[in-house]
Amino acid sequence: MYRSCLLAVGLVQGCIQLAPTPAPSTHAPLGPKVRQYVLERVSAVVVAKRASVQDWAVKRFPKMYAHEDVDGGSATPIAADGYFLTADHVLARVGKGREAFVVYRWSGTLVTAKARVVWRSAGSDLAMLHAPLATPFFYQWTPPQRWLPEGAGVIHGGIVTGLKPGTGKLTTALAPQNGLTRARSFKIDIPLQPGDSGGPVVDATGGLVGINSAVEFLVPVDTAFFVDSEGRRPNTQLIEELIQRDRLRNMDRPTPVTGAPTGNGR
Numbered sequence: 001m002y003r004s005c006l007l008a009v010g011l012v013q014g015c016i017q018l019a020p021t022p023a024p025s026t027h028a029p030l031g032p033k034v035r036q037y038v039l040e041r042v043s044a045v046v047v048a049k050r051a052s053v054q055d056w057a058v059k060r061f062p063k064m065y066a067h068e069d070v071d072g073g074s075a076t077p078i079a080a081d082g083y084f085l086t087a088d089h090v091l092a093r094v095g096k097g098r099e100a101f102v103v104y105r106w107s108g109t110l111v112t113a114k115a116r117v118v119w120r121s122a123g124s125d126l127a128m129l130h131a132p133l134a135t136p137f138f139y140q141w142t143p144p145q146r147w148l149p150e151g152a153g154v155i156h157g158g159i160v161t162g163l164k165p166g167t168g169k170l171t172t173a174l175a176p177q178n179g180l181t182r183a184r185s186f187k188i189d190i191p192l193q194p195g196d197s198g199g200p201v202v203d204a205t206g207g208l209v210g211i212n213s214a215v216e217f218l219v220p221v222d223t224a225f226f227v228d229s230e231g232r233r234p235n236t237q238l239i240e241e242l243i244q245r246d247r248l249r250n251m252d253r254p255t256p257v258t259g260a261p262t263g264n265g266r
Helices: 002-015 032-039 054-058 236-249
Strands: 043-048 071-077 083-086 099-106 109-121 126-130 153-156 184-188 200-202 208-218 225-233
Touching (some): 032 153, 054 109, 083 236, 109 236, 126 236, 184 208
Antiparallel strands (some): 043 071, 083 126, 099 109, 109 126, 153 200, 184 225
């Protein structure tokens, strides 16, 4: 399953020249600027029985590694100091003799690092990882008080289909968040593929709506028809609190500096 995902991440290394890009204006339609914004932040999760996956990034994930027993999916950077969200099911085999790694695009290079699981929620299919990387290109959430209506345009950033042209829309509305709001599901009309799980879903401003989770097909007899794909949005206040607590617990763990300025979330 993961071979196509790895190749997709490798190919983007050769065809995208990244530079800091300002977020599109709040009135901008979905288009090339938003897609470039997403491509600047393309990230992946690899779960493997290895000490490192840096050689995969350098060699653009050659087919010689396809036989190895690996899992993985997409990741979504959400802070400048190495915090990523992904789908919980992507990490299903972490801790069973396998390590989690993140692959992050920075300054034209794919960089990798072993990741630490900060938080997991099987019920909401969400998980947070931290890697000792500076991650200057990350996402900021759409305002929690904003109503996201059905039909709002979105782009997703999964490492398989998210690298291809095309946009979609929300097929369910997402109501404003309050202090008691739990993780919520929403649906989009973009078919996902294995490897897209954990990738970002963003609106026309480049704001993070949520995380890819699953795809639904209707199989009446022997032909599958795409219905919709599901995303998950956590309580963003909870996510920020989890990050702050984890930072305090790990203040003695310095984050390597990659040479780029941090804090360029938008």
